[in-house]
Amino acid sequence: MIPRPGATMGAFFIFLSLLLAMALSAFFVSPVLRFFGGTVGRYLRRSSQTRRALLQSRADKERRQHENEQPAQTTRSEDDWEEVEAAVVGSAVNGGRADGDWSGIVGFFHPFCNAGGGGERVLWEAIQATQKRWPEAICVVYTGDHDVDKAAILKRVKDRFNISLYSPTVHFLYLTTRRYVLSSTWPRFTLLGQSIGSLILAYDAFTLLVPDIFIDTMGYAFAVALASLFFPDVPTGAYVHYPTISTDMLSSLDVGGQGINAGKGEGYRGWAKRQYWQLFAKLYSFMGSTIDIVMTNSTWTQSHIKSLWGPYRNRRDHLTHRDIGVVFPPVAVEELESEIEVSDTSENKRGPYILYIAQFRPEKNHTLILEAFSQFMHDKPTLPSWPKEKPKLVLIGSVRDDDDKKRVYEYRLLANELGVKDHVEFVCDAKWPEMLGWMRRSSVGVNGMWNEHFGIGVVEYQAAGLISVVNNSGGPKLDIVVDVDGQPTGFHASTADEYAKGFNKALRLPTDEMLAMRKRARKSAQRFTDRGFTEKWIQNMDKLVQLQIQRAKSRRS
Ligand SMILES: *[C@@H]1O[C@H](CO)[C@@H](O)[C@H](O)[C@H]1NC(C)=O
Ligand SMILES: *[C@@H]1O[C@H](CO)[C@@H](O)[C@H](O)[C@H]1NC(C)=O
Ligand SMILES: *[C@@H]1O[C@H](CO)[C@@H](O)[C@H](O)[C@H]1NC(C)=O
Ligand SMILES: *[C@@H]1O[C@H](CO)[C@@H](O)[C@H](O)[C@H]1NC(C)=O
Numbered sequence: 315m316i317p318r319p320g321a322t323m324g325a326f327f328i329f330l331s332l333l334l335a336m337a338l339s340a341f342f343v344s345p346v347l348r349f350f351g352g353t354v355g356r357y358l359r360r361s362s363q364t365r366r367a368l369l370q371s372r373a374d375k376e377r378r379q380h381e382n383e384q385p386a387q388t389t390r391s392e393d394d395w396e397e398v399e400a401a402v403v404g405s406a407v408n409g410g411r412a413d414g415d416w417s418g419i420v421g422f423f424h425p426f427c428n429a430g431g432g433g434e435r436v437l438w439e440a441i442q443a444t445q446k447r448w449p450e451a452i453c454v455v456y457t458g459d460h461d462v463d464k465a466a467i468l469k470r471v472k473d474r475f476n477i478s479l480y481s482p483t484v485h486f487l488y489l490t491t492r493r494y495v496l497s498s499t500w501p502r503f504t505l506l507g508q509s510i511g512s513l514i515l516a517y518d519a520f521t522l523l524v525p526d527i528f529i530d531t532m533g534y535a536f537a538v539a540l541a542s543l544f545f546p547d548v549p550t551g552a553y554v555h556y557p558t559i560s561t562d563m564l565s566s567l568d569v570g571g572q573g574i575n576a577g578k579g580e581g582y583r584g585w586a587k588r589q590y591w592q593l594f595a596k597l598y599s600f601m602g603s604t605i606d607i608v609m610t611n612s613t614w615t616q617s618h619i620k621s622l623w624g625p626y627r628n629r630r631d632h633l634t635h636r637d638i639g640v641v642f643p644p645v646a647v648e649e650l651e652s653e654i655e656v657s658d659t660s661e662n663k664r665g666p667y668i669l670y671i672a673q674f675r676p677e678k679n680h681t682l683i684l685e686a687f688s689q690f691m692h693d694k695p696t697l698p699s700w701p702k703e704k705p706k707l708v709l710i711g712s713v714r715d716d717d718d719k720k721r722v723y724e725y726r727l728l729a730n731e732l733g734v735k736d737h738v739e740f741v742c743d744a745k746w747p748e749m750l751g752w753m754r755r756s757s758v759g760v761n762g763m764w765n766e767h768f769g770i771g772v773v774e775y776q777a778a779g780l781i782s783v784v785n786n787s788g789g790p791k792l793d794i795v796v797d798v799d800g801q802p803t804g805f806h807a808s809t810a811d812e813y814a815k816g817f818n819k820a821l822r823l824p825t826d827e828m829l830a831m832r833k834r835a836r837k838s839a840q841r842f843t844d845r846g847f848t849e850k851w852i853q854n855m856d857k858l859v860q861l862q863i864q865r866a867k868s869r870r871s
Contacts, residue, residue: 331510335597355544359524366523369485373452376482416859417450421525424532425492425515428459428467430474433555436643437531438477443848444855445480453484456519458492487522491515505559505594509536516540527858533558539601547869549861551607557618559595603627606861607854609641613792614767616640635857641850645770645842647777654754656779656832666697666705666821667756671771674711674718679762680725686813688732697821708752710741753778758820761790769794776839779832783807783816798834
């Protein structure tokens with residue numbers, strides 16, 4: 315156990331880390347050091363050979379056990395097979411089923427695998443997809459969660475995410491050095507410290523087992539780079555949720571920048587900080603450029619990763635897939651689809667209601683939406699689909715504390731002031747069935763937030779067949795409310811005036827066009843289903859498998 319660095323120790327550690335980082339980048343450029351890396355890699359491979367054999371025989375044993383115990387309910391039903399097979403037709407070099415036999419070991423680097431958050435959901439969905447497509451392969455998760463065994467982890471995955479993994483081919487290897495990636499271990503120079511820590515952690519992982527394919531699902535680019543240094547023939551992948559350092563952060567130091575670091579770029583300390591961040595960004599980009607297949611969780615993340623890693627990746631000869639893709643994480647779209655009808659008959663049940671589902675937080679900008687709605691109402695719109703009914707704005711949100719309560723009160727006052735009190739309905743702390751009811755009865759879904767990274771709520775609007783009116787920025791603009799079959803699925807707006815126009819356009823659509831737009835919206839939401847994720851994941855995974863097969867061949871010959 316190392317002690318937590320104190321003040322003087324701190325400086326020493328920082329110095330050491332910087333040196334290490336320099337040495338590491340020198341590693342990659344210098345062929346001598348590359349040779350050294352290969353030697354270490356061969357050593358690691360040899361020394362973990364026994365564990366590898368053990369793992370394989372254990373998987374075989376568990377498979378047999380599983381088949382004897384539960385012959386009727388293996389997770390690999392015929393349905394699953396057809397589904398997955400259909401998703402990858404034509405993408406495999408040797409053609410479909412033959413590659414189903416690929417039997418390598420896929421290592422997933424996810425030290426916090428029992429955390430139960432959105433990132434973990436992606437990990438488990440990815441493993442499930444891999445298991446279905448390559449039933450002979452073994453998935454190994456490198457984790458630091460010592461206190462839980464396999465059974466407990468798999469049970470939690472089932473309870474928390476409703477994902478059933480096929481137990482015989484998923485295994486866990488326990489890392490002992492996870493403390494090195496905790497931010498508390500590196501009170502200063504945290505970014506660099508954690509990245510060095512991830513190198514230590516990755517080395518720990520490779521002493522346990524050298525996989526045939528190595529995938530990071532937590533954003534440890536340095537760890538993946540280490541893998542490609544030690545094992546040049548092991549294809550590597552990364553699924554990036556969030557860039558470790560973003561171009562926004564770098565520019566935020568500038569005068570007039572935004573955010574918590576605004577204006578800190580001045581003076582001596584500012585200069586030093588800027589140098590440090592820029593050095594780190596270079597290192598990060600360098601590491602990112604070694605990864606064979608890069609996936610990001612949204613267009614926002616993609617564009618940041620592209621601007622950092624892109625230039626470096628373009629200079630790399632060994633990369634056969636330089637592009638950086640988007641694989642959207644799954645959202646619970648299927649349930650909404652089964653609960654809510656979008657058809658001729660269901661149109662009769664929908665009123666001219668505008669729905670806004672959002673917490674009552676300032677950045678959700680309810681004020682703007684109320685103003686836009688009042689403007690829309692004051693123009694006395696005539697709605698051909700609803701000659702008799704009056705439009706209504708329905709605000710649904712949870713009220714978590716007194717601040718939220720106060721805001722709701724202010725919004726009520728504002729609605730009164732704007733003269734639309736009778737047409738605005740507040741629904742606080744609604745339960746799911748009540749929300750479903752509103753989604754069934756409404757026509758339009760609105761989102762007032764600026765620069766939302768993604769916007770799960772907007773995906774839910776689409777799945778429910780609502781026509782979206784959203785801010786012309788962030789995820790709702792780039793990822794969600796996009797054209798389907800060359801036709802719009804909703805409207806973008808920037809000002810209260812444009813929002814009002816959006817409501818007008820949406821609610822005044824002729825009946826058949828309105829239904830057609832709802833159907834397109836629902837189709838658009840398909841990209842965010844489990845199935846959509848699985849298809850994309852398998853396409854990317856297939857590239858890794860093909861690379862593995864090729865490289866293993868050329869190593870042998
Ligand atoms: C859990 O998943 C199964 C199969 O994928 C599905 O049939 C079931 O409805 C899901 N349950 C919930 C509560 O989502
Ligand atoms: C991508 O990951 C980040 C960080 O976890 C998260 O804030 C964002 O909402 C994710 N995007 C999507 C599309 O889920
Ligand atoms: C709400 O929108 C208005 C109009 O664009 C803008 O001026 C205001 O800053 C926004 N408020 C918040 C909290 O984003
Ligand atoms: C909506 O997006 C535009 C363009 O990105 C931005 O200028 C505007 O301030 C945003 N409006 C609100 C209300 O956030």
